[in-house]
Amino acid sequence: xxxxxMLQPQVSPKAALSRAVIVKLHHNLYALDLYxxxxxxxxxxxxxxxxxxxxxxxxxxxxxALIIVHDDPASDVDAVxxxxxxxxxxxxxxxxxxxxxxxxxxxAALLQVQELPDRVIVIRNRADTLNQLxxxxxxxxxxxxxxxxxxxx
Numbered sequence: 001x002x003x004x005x006m007l008q009p010q011v012s013p014k015a016a017l018s019r020a021v022i023v024k025l026h027h028n029l030y031a032l033d034l035y036x037x038x039x040x041x042x043x044x045x046x047x048x049x050x051x052x053x054x055x056x057x058x059x060x061x062x063x064x065a066l067i068i069v070h071d072d073p074a075s076d077v078d079a080v081x082x083x084x085x086x087x088x089x090x091x092x093x094x095x096x097x098x099x100x101x102x103x104x105x106x107x108a109a110l111l112q113v114q115e116l117p118d119r120v121i122v123i124r125n126r127a128d129t130l131n132q133l134x135x136x137x138x139x140x141x142x143x144x145x146x147x148x149x150x151x152x153x
Contacts, residue, residue: 020141021064024048025055025082027075034130035068035102042134051076052085060091065146066137071103071111079103079111083120098140102129119144 022044024036036046047062049055059067067086071079079101086094101122103111108124116122121140123132141147 020066020146021045021047021062022066022068022137023055023058023062023064024068024070025050025052025077026068026070027051027072027077035070035133038130038134039137042138044137052082055082056085056089059089059094059097063093064097065141065144066098066100068100068102068133068137071101071107073107079107079122083116098144098146100133100136100140102133 022039024046026033026048027050033048036048039046047058047064049058055067058064067082069079069082070077079099083099086097086099089095096119098119099121101111101120102125103122104125108122111122121136123129123136138147
């Protein structure tokens with residue numbers, strides 16, 4: 001079975017805005033993506049982008065409730081760089097969009113010492129990350145009042 005990249009969302013912008021939209025920045029789009037699959041099964045609309053510019057384009061178009069960055073500097077995805085882009089973006093609301101960072105143990109330790117805003121959560125990649133991510137997404141959207149039952153943009 002050949003995996004296809006998910007550069008384009010599978011829903012129209014109008015339909016996506018009626019539910020919680022999550023944008024995921026992850027450079028390796030051809031790998032099996034259990035995180036996106038799990039979030040889809042939980043009823044979320046997940047749009048995956050493979051680089052910073054594609055992610056900004058998708059974010060500007062869909063105004064997501066949450067952004068997930070799969071931190072992997074070896075693949076040119078650095079969560080700290082993404083955070084800087086969010087804070088310098090032309091859309092001010094982007095600075096308040098909750099952010100979940102998936103990072104390996106070494107990177108998670110480095111990210112913990114950064115002066116991260118309260119809206120940023122770092123999750124270490126490990127055996128239970130899939131379940132932890134699902135719980136964290138649900139909790140974050142609920143706390144920020146952005147769960148699928150309350151989203152109205």
